[in-house]
Amino acid sequence: MTDVYLSLGSNIGNREGYLKKALYELSKRSMVIKSVSPIYETEPIGYKEQGKFLNIAILVETKLSPHELLNTINSVENSLGRERIIRWGPRTIDIDILLYGAKSLNDNDLIIPHQRMWERAFVLIPLKDINPNITKDDVKVEELINALPDKDGVKLYKKDWYKVE
Numbered sequence: 567m568t569d570v571y572l573s574l575g576s577n578i579g580n581r582e583g584y585l586k587k588a589l590y591e592l593s594k595r596s597m598v599i600k601s602v603s604p605i606y607e608t609e610p611i612g613y614k615e616q617g618k619f620l621n622i623a624i625l626v627e628t629k630l631s632p633h634e635l636l637n638t639i640n641s642v643e644n645s646l647g648r649e650r651i652i653r654w655g656p657r658t659i660d661i662d663i664l665l666y667g668a669k670s671l672n673d674n675d676l677i678i679p680h681q682r683m684w685e686r687a688f689v690l691i692p693l694k695d696i697n698p699n700i701t702k703d704d705v706k707v708e709e710l711i712n713a714l715p716d717k718d719g720v721k722l723y724k725k726d727w728y729k730v731e
Contacts, residue, residue, distance in 0.1 A: 567627045571664040573689045574622050581620040584659045591642040601625040603692035607723040616656040623692035632666050687717040
């Protein structure tokens with residue numbers, strides 16, 4: 567079993583409902599959810615003509631390989647109505663693999679660690695909530711967050727909203 571950190575976001579319809587549905591679907595597909603961050607509300611990045619996102623980070627344990635995990639995530643996104651029409655556009659659910667154990671991977675389909683995670687406060691702030699000891703090049707996640715210009719745009723939306731069983 568491998569510990570994997572995922573980032574989830576939603577900005578269409580019942581955003582919190584989509585996060586809950588995604589957690590339920592992931593838990594049915596060869597993953598054990600070990601920890602879930604509070605929900606944060608954030609402004610969109612890239613394509614700005616859309617609503618605010620709700621974002622979380624989760625820690626799961628899985629036997630799936632990185633590519634099997636990616637396929638599973640894509641299946642969950644599709645089952646929840648994810649459409650890829652506009653790059654960085656509105657979506658019911660977006661699930662990204664942030665970290666897969668200590669593994670590094672870079673191929674046409676998958677890059678681990680996630681290539682832009684260290685630049686995004688909406689990813690790092692929830693990640694810090696579930697593991698404040700994560701580092702990049704021996705720099706703690708808290709210091710990485712403090713260096714980001716968009717950190718003040720990440721607002722706590724709901725704490726203690728999901729119970730891990």
